[in-house]
Amino acid sequence: MFDATDFMEINMGPQHPSTHGVLRLKLKLSGETVMACRPVIGYLHRGVEKICENKTFFQTQVWTDRMDYCSAVANNLGWAESVEKLFGITVPRRAQYIRTMLAEYNRLASHLIWLATHALDIGAMTVFLYAFREREQILDLFESFCGARLTTTAFRIGGLREDFPPGFEKQARAFLDRFPSCIEEYEILLTENRIWKKRTIGVAKLNAEDAIALGVTGPVLRAAGVPFDIRKAFPYAAYAEMDFEVPTRLEADTYARYQVRLEEMKQSARIIRQCLDGLPEGPTMAKLPKILRSEVNEIYHATESPKGELGYYLVGEKGSLNPYRFHVRAPGFANLQALPHMVEGGLVADIIAAIGTLDVVLGEIDR
């Protein structure tokens, strides 16, 4: 029916300003219309899972930092909790609160990166720098807590290595007081902006049925009207004691995801405030043996990372220092599957919006 010359095959990535790292898309274009889109992944594959099967449980934590490098704390939390679940360790309540708080700060940082890059991809370059300005302050908080900004390795199995440093709480509260006005700034620039709405409303739709079938989780799923949030559904850390809402939208388009994530940022700020207000006294580290030797055991522990369901699957071996089998259910990996579904039939510019709205981080997809 078509000549070979009717289509233009074009490679988007792995080196391209908007493929968020090293994602490669094989596109088939008819003019500007996308006829087919095939994501090619693996350019950042390091074999994290196999490496970690040869590391002790304590050593693996630093590898989790490097999967989704925009939300290292969330990865750390999932890992620490998985090992604690494997060994039946109970974490002190104060440590739970601090973990929850830092994980929520991390959600803010990750969502800010998403907002920044998504807006930049669509051309709103000022939002990019505004969002990075706020993220910088969150990274400063991480730095004062654990000495690192990006690859935090924030927690220890069994709790925390250290309590807050002096002055941390004041810094954290100062950020919270300023943050609502920052969100307002983004909203002034984007929410009612006609061009922004034209670029996002009805673009890259993914309805609830398809999202569930493709294993999509996180804000992308919630923007399709499914109120599934692991923090509510299977509470972990201190989330059971927190009062927060799970924002959802029904439109299932890019604009709805934008709204959901902005609302999530407000809810995260709410959770952080509750953690700071209700912070219990007590120790921050459980009593642990020097060496963790596993039994024959198998666990799957899911947490709600900023991108969606981050699950760790661990199989223990009798007397072994390292896991027998380690697998990560990375939210970005499942979410990326939805990309062809979202963009085929759209225009080239919509691919950029779709990649941005999926919030992919290739570090966790390729692992």
Add this chain to the structure above:
Amino acid sequence: MTPIAMTLTQTLVIALIQCVIVAGFVLTLVPLTTFAERKVLGYLQQRLGATRVAGGLIGVTGGLNRGMWAMGKLPFVSILRGLPFFVADALKLFLKEDTVPARADRVVFLIAPAISAAASLLVFSVVCFYPGTLFTFPAWVPVIGNCPLTGTIADINVGLIFMTGIASVGIYGIVLGGWASNSKYPLLGGLRSAAQMVSYEVPLALSLLTPVIISGSLNFREMTRTLAGLPTLDASGQVLSQMPVLELIPLFIGFFLYLTCGFAETNRMPFDMPEAENELVAGFHTEYSGMRFSFFYLAEYANMIVVATLASAFFLGSHYLLPFGLQHYIPESIPVLGRPNLLFFLGKIISLLFVFIWVRGTLPRYRYDQVMAVAWKYLLPLAILNLFLAATIRYCL
């Protein structure tokens, strides 16, 4: 005032001097605009300046960095921090290897940036920067003694048509550059620009027709005078014709129409389709480097200056103080405000250039099909209606 008879040599020499002045003006304004773009965007976006993030301390860039630190410590010069970037930019562009992609259409590839840059500079040849004579050369100057230096290089009576025609030639540079690169992203960028610029030419030309109808002339100098609202006088000082005050309305609408189309014609946000960096890497100039790239860059900024110049000339009252034909409310007897002044013109051009940068810092980018929709569905009907309005007012009053 009748111009004194000049020999051909004298005319040519004068024109050459004018060309040098105008080209010097434009080629100074272009790097200044890029500098202003950095500064203004920096302030809009609360960026930390290069003084804080520049890395090296050795070599050429190191020297420039240290220079910037020193400038920051002086009270008034501190606003100019980042000025050494001129030098760094120019050096970088000069020293870069000039690459031609394999199996590119060599001749076209090499000539395309020149077409763009030349076309954008040529437009200035008919711009009237100042009505009448700027100054007369004193008698002792060889060859051109006693000759007047006018504010227009070529005071031709079809100035506007010449201008729009030459401006359209600039599109060839982009389309050919994109095509000749033998690369897919530049090709997409070139195709986009062909479609976009051809579409926007239509409402652009129509919005420029409004001042033509109002002033009844195509000569740049005459148009600016009529459009400032000043009466045309005959030899005895009788008022022959004057722009009706009601024409203010179509002029006002026309200004925004023209500016919007101007944004699209110069490929600036929110219409920067041909080089949408987040979609097409760098659009039509992806494969260009070094000086050839900088010619495209120069053309883009020179085009911005063209649009700013035309908008301020036809709609904002050019070298008179008040815009939209309100100038006649200030009698010509008032010393500075009532007289034409080159500085008013420059001030308007620079303010409009600021608007270009401001918009870039504020708005996201349209999608390709939406850009076309804006042109054909909104701007074109509006421009036709506006033209109709202007014609009706002129006919009735």
